[in-house]
Amino acid sequence: MPDTPYQPEIVIDRTSDLPLYTQIAETLGALILDGTLTPGTRIEDEVSMARRLQVSRPTTRQALQSLADRGLVSRRRGAGTVVASPHVRRPMELSSLLADLTAAGYQVSTRLLEYDTHPADAKEAEHLEVDPGTQVTRLRRLRSADGEPIALMHNLLPAAIAPSRQELEQKGLYDLLRSRGVMPATAKQVIGARNATAKEADTLHERRRAALLTAQRTTYDAAGRVIEYGDHLYRASRYSFETSLFTG
Incomplete structure (x- = not known):
């Protein structure tokens, strides 16, 4: 500055x-x-x-x-x-945030805030459609564009297919899954909004109770198995989803 x-x-x-x-x-x-x-x-x-x-x-x-x-x-x-940096508009497609931001010309960085492998509790098992006690890996990452925080991302995956800590700091989750032969095929996603907590606002460099976009996504492979559940927060002041609608 x-x-x-x-x-x-x-x-x-x-x-x-x-x-x-x-x-x-x-x-x-x-x-x-x-x-x-x-x-x-x-x-x-x-x-x-x-x-x-x-x-x-x-x-x-x-x-x-x-x-x-x-x-x-x-x-x-x-x-x-x-x-502030320009507003990020992201298409509603089955792609990673890192890939979308990179394609849009941003310098992207990722900070891994949490990486934990443990037996799934009842809620986690429900998200991944596995038995409770199955080994799962939970991730929490902060993604930035041109040095400015954009999204706080929570992901849950079966531990058997989860990328390593080091890999997740360098590449997008979906690219890493594909490199393991795990192909994202379809997804269900729910978009919403809420106010930031004090901790979330501090992490995302926003004011307290700032508006955040929310997205919960369950991703499946071609066989219908859940390969990832994501619960993500995006800065509404810097980020929006974009979609095209067609008449039927």
């Missing part, structure tokens, strides 16, 4: 019916959307902006928060207000 925060040139019309915070937000939003302000640019803080533009601090705070709500900037204590 630059050492000196960006100070936007904003002309305020005090005779306009448009609220002052909206005038500020629209000017900054246009600069972000047309590429004048690039991802990572640090924007002047609300106190300095209020003083310079001769408006109240709540006005500049509301302007910057409205940009954050649109996903155009991120606001974190200690880091200030920073122009």
